[in-house]
Amino acid sequence: xxxxxxxxxxxxxxxxxxxxxxxxxxxxxxxxxxxxxxxxxxxxxxxxxxxxxxxxxxxxxxxxxxxxxxxxxxxxxxxxxxxxxxxxxxxxxxxxxxxxxxxxxxxxxxxxxxxxxxxxxxxxxxxxxxxxxxxxxxxxxxxxxxxxxxxxxxxxxxxxxxxxxxxxxxxxxxxxxxxxx
Amino acid sequence: xxxxxxxxxxxxxxxxxxxxxxxxxxxxxxxxxxxxxxxxxxxxxxxxxxxxxxxxxxxxxxxxxxxxxxxxxxxxxxxxxxxxxxxxxxxxxxxxxxxxxxxxxxxxxxxxxxxxxxxxxxxxxxxxxxxxxxxxxxxxxxxxxxxxxxxxxxxxxxxxxxxxxxxxxxxxxxxxxxxxx
DNA sequence: GTATACATGTAAACGGTTACATGATTCT
DNA sequence: AGAATCATGTAACCGTTTACATGTATAC
Numbered sequence: 323x324x325x326x327x328x329x330x331x332x333x334x335x336x337x338x339x340x341x342x343x344x345x346x347x348x349x350x351x352x353x354x355x356x357x358x359x360x361x362x363x364x365x366x367x368x369x370x371x372x373x374x375x376x377x378x379x380x381x382x383x384x385x386x387x388x389x390x391x392x393x394x395x396x397x398x399x400x401x402x403x404x405x406x407x408x409x410x411x412x413x414x415x416x417x418x419x420x421x422x423x424x425x426x427x428x429x430x431x432x433x434x435x436x437x438x439x440x441x442x443x444x445x446x447x448x449x450x451x452x453x454x455x456x457x458x459x460x461x462x463x464x465x466x467x468x469x470x471x472x473x474x475x476x477x478x479x480x481x482x483x484x485x486x487x488x489x490x491x492x493x494x495x496x497x498x499x500x501x502x503x
Numbered sequence: 504x505x506x507x508x509x510x511x512x513x514x515x516x517x518x519x520x521x522x523x524x525x526x527x528x529x530x531x532x533x534x535x536x537x538x539x540x541x542x543x544x545x546x547x548x549x550x551x552x553x554x555x556x557x558x559x560x561x562x563x564x565x566x567x568x569x570x571x572x573x574x575x576x577x578x579x580x581x582x583x584x585x586x587x588x589x590x591x592x593x594x595x596x597x598x599x600x601x602x603x604x605x606x607x608x609x610x611x612x613x614x615x616x617x618x619x620x621x622x623x624x625x626x627x628x629x630x631x632x633x634x635x636x637x638x639x640x641x642x643x644x645x646x647x648x649x650x651x652x653x654x655x656x657x658x659x660x661x662x663x664x665x666x667x668x669x670x671x672x673x674x675x676x677x678x679x680x681x682x683x684x
Numbered sequence: 685g686t687a688t689a690c691a692t693g694t695a696a697a698c699g700g701t702t703a704c705a706t707g708a709t710t711c712t
Numbered sequence: 713a714g715a716a717t718c719a720t721g722t723a724a725c726c727g728t729t730t731a732c733a734t735g736t737a738t739a740c
Contacts, residue, residue, distance in 0.1 A: 324598050325700095327602075330605070331601060331604050331608070334605075334608045339720090340719080341717095341718065341720075344719095353595070353597075354595055354596070355596060355597065355598075355600070355601055356595070356596070358700085358701075358702090360701080360702085360721080360722090361701085363721060364721090364722095384708085384709060385708075385709070386707080386709090386720080388718085388719060388720090389719095389720090401605055401608065401609075402608070402609045404602075404605075405605050405609050405615070405616065406609075406611075406615050408622065409599075411623050412598060414535055414536075414537070414665075415535070415536060415537070416536065417536075417590055417593060418590070418592075418593070419534070419535035419536070419661060420505050420512060420535065420536055422657065423512050423516075423651075423654050423655060424508065424512045424515075424582055424585075425586060426515075426650050426654050427582060427583070427651075428582075428583045428586050428587075430587075432650075434586070438589055438590075441589065445592045446592065469607050469613075469683050470607035472679055472683060473603050473604050473679070474604060476603065476676050476679040477600045477603050479672065480597075480672045483668050483672050484595075484668065484672075487665065487667075487668040491660070491661045491664050491665075494657060495657050495661075498654070498657040502650050502653060502654075506728095520690095521691080521693095522690065522691050523690095538728090539728085539729075540693090541693080541694085541730085542728070542729085545694095563690090563691095565736085565738080566689090566738095567736065567737090568691080569691060570691095570692090
């Protein structure tokens with residue numbers, strides 16, 4: 323379980339409301355950890371009750387008020403304790419792979435699967451393009467970064483390489499399906 | 504939710520007991536879908552109650568008896584229906600990425616993280632070696648495969664490329680940490 | 685004697701997903 | 713008038729994880 327910790331990292335990088343966190347999880351943090359606003363609000367409450375974060379009510383004009391959260395000392399301590407505890411390499415869940423192996427048992431053949439694979443390929447190619455655009459925008463000069471930025475950049479490079487590899491693999495899958503069909 | 508479907512694919516490839524399925528999920532299927540024996544036994548019961556699979560009691564000598572399951576017609580139908588329903592590209596959960604970005608806020612610096620990253624790198628390199636050995640063993644002649652084998656092979660190639668990419672990225676992470684440290 | 689492989693389960697706790705709910709403001 | 717953005721929640725359900733539980737046979 324790491325949603326707490328992902329939120330702590332995000333709040334340490336920049337304080338924000340539940341709503342703002344939800345939109346960050348839809349963009350930058352969401353690259354490697356997804357969360358919906360329902361989850362986020364629930365966890366924020368618990369973290370505030372535990373003293374990991376503090377909230378400040380901010381009145382706004384023309385918009386609803388919001389609660390801006392910041393990481394507190396106990397939260398920072400919890401994060402560093404978690405950072406030092408070793409974790410096992412992730413367990414992968416790759417539904418498309420299940421479908422590809424399952425396609426061998428579909429009496430209708432592999433045509434439907436090919437269309438589905440094309441869809442995934444397009445989605446991953448679009449994400450790759452977005453990551454590359456984000457890299458050009460946020461890291462135009464990769465040699466002059468502070469520690470936090472250098473670490474953000476290397477994580478982004480991981481996302482880029484993952485998408486690149488996935489697009490290439492899906493091309494391999496499509497070529498294999500074509501050979502079979 | 505795809506554990507049912509992963510089990511169906513596995514049983515279609517070859518009938519087996521809950522125990523045998525659990526060990527397959529530790530090896531081949533587990534590359535892209537993990538499951539523990541507790542989950543598997545529970546889902547097998549439900550699938551049998553739903554008529555998706557049938558069980559046959561097999562008495563053994565020198566070993567406990569076992570229940571060998573096979574996919575039934577309704578299960579095959581459920582699988583093909585699922586194969587045709589489009590799914591969204593996966594949501595990624597990458598705990599190590601959270602830790603890497605979090606390391607910027609660890610007052611003790613990035614030394615502990617580097618050791619952790621080394622551990623992950625070794626695990627992924629070992630997995631890559633296992634996949635490559637499996638490929639040489641199971642697909643020595645990739646040009647003469649039937650459909651099911653060709654699909655198994657392309658999924659395995661996905662695993663190989665994923666591990667290759669991950670090892671290279673972790674090297675990038677280590678180089679970045681060294682530059683900071 | 686100890687560890688490993690074979691074989692199958694129950695139960696509690698936890699986390700994530702989905703559906704439902706409310707209400708203001710701004711833009712087209 | 714309708715859609716999108718900002719802003720925050722509740723409740724039910726479902727799946728996964730972890731801990732507990734039992735017993736035989738083989739290999740070292």
